[in-house]
Amino acid sequence: MQEVSKDYDLEMFFEISEDFLCIAGYDGYFKRVNPAFLKALGYSKKEIFSKPIDKFIFPEDRTRTNTQREGLIKNTSLFHFENRYVTKNKNIIWLSWTSIPLAKDKLVYAIAKDITFKKQMEEERYHLLSNLHKRNKDLKQLSYRTSHDLRSPVNNIMALIDLMDISKIEDEDTLELISLLKLSTEGLKINLNEFVDDISQNDHGLLISLEELNITKCLETVRKSINYLIDCSNTTFKINFLDVNTVKFNKTYLESIFLNLITNSIKYTKPNHSPAIAITTKKIGNDIQIIFTDQGLGFDMDKDKKKIFGLNEKFHHHADSKGVGLYLIYNYITSLRGEIEVESKINEGATFIITIPN
Structure with missing residues (x-):
């Protein structure tokens, strides 16, 4: 050299x-x-x-x-x-x-x-994370307080139902409605209790609990909780869990995913059509897929693909639409290292492919 x-x-x-x-x-x-x-x-x-x-x-x-x-x-x-x-x-x-x-x-x-620019970016990042932490803490407190306070009126409804002397009621339709009301209220109480428990555990730094779940049982729990809505809308189901029927996941999350997808399918069905829902499972390597398909209004994927799982995003005119359900589903799945994809066309329904690492 x-x-x-x-x-x-x-x-x-x-x-x-x-x-x-x-x-x-x-x-x-x-x-x-x-x-x-x-x-x-x-x-x-x-x-x-x-x-x-x-x-x-x-x-x-x-x-x-x-x-x-x-x-x-x-x-x-x-x-x-x-x-x-x-x-x-x-x-x-x-x-x-x-x-x-x-x-x-x-x-x-x-x-x-x-390194002034680097330090400014670090400071901005710190403030953003601090604000995010505070907002998450405030949101968690609001969720805890709301769910906790809701238990009182739910318990009150259950007490009122128990006080009813159904021996004096002869109309079978009325008896069935009371039975459905009691079942739905009990389901709501269970969900509220589980939700409060999850929030309390997270306050102490614990991870979301995972357990081996029977997918059929989770789905049936959800269907029973909204049985009246399903019957009134004439919703039909085509279920195939023969490939795999168990998954390691959080029970509250999985039931909430089914609840939101089913109620959305009923809410956004095409005019003059009864909702038709197909749910299947597949084993892909070590992963498990849950594939949920409906025949509803669907999405304009060219326009809305990046917004589908956003908070407060609404894609159809409906009085009860809040733009929260799909946001929750996405966060439930991704927080546990899963993925969700959507395939859809306008007025041809939507398919949600949920991949869960096992």
Whole structure:
């Protein structure tokens, strides 16, 4: 390898470098700085050499910087040390230093990079995460309070049903309605209790519980809870769980997924048509797929594909539409490392393919 000539102008590296280069003395004064450093701070050479280095450092960083400087004087090199400098215009810039002491000359040779933009991004990220944490905490408290407070009226409804003397009721349709009302209320109470338990566990840092679930049983629990809605809408089901009928998942999540998909299919069925729902399962390698298909209004995938699982997104005119169900489904699945895809055409229904790692 050819050695660089000693006559080569190495001074140009100092003059043209975009990084900040400087030489400082053990006495705490700059001895030399490059043009990039002067430009960043906004001082002249006369100004930069006439004051101790401490005068240019942000006050809160001076003690920390002096501690590191003492190490340099003891012949300990410094790498990736970050501190703040104040420019002549009173702006604050962040610098990351690499400093090498030369004890025999009592000098420190240093290179600094301007990391102000990086620090601003980190600060913005910190504030965003802090705000997100607060919003999540507030939302969790609201959910806890709402679900907890709802248990009282639900218990009251159950008590009123129990007080009814059904022996005096002879009409079979009325008896069936009372039975359905009691069943739905009991289901609501169970769901509320499970929801409150899940929130309470998460407050203590516990993970969402997973268990081996019978898919058929979870689906039947949901169908019973909305049996009246299914009957009134003449909804038909085609179920095929022969390939696989168990999955390791959260019970509350799976039942909520079925509940939201079924009620959406009923809500957004085509005019003058009865809802028809097909649910099948497949084993794909180590993963399990639940495939849910309806014959409803469908989606305009060219227009709405990226918005389908967004919060408060609505795609059809319906008085009861809140734009929350699909958002919840997406978060239930992805929070447990699963995936969900949609295939759909307008007025040709929709197919939701849920992939759950097992």
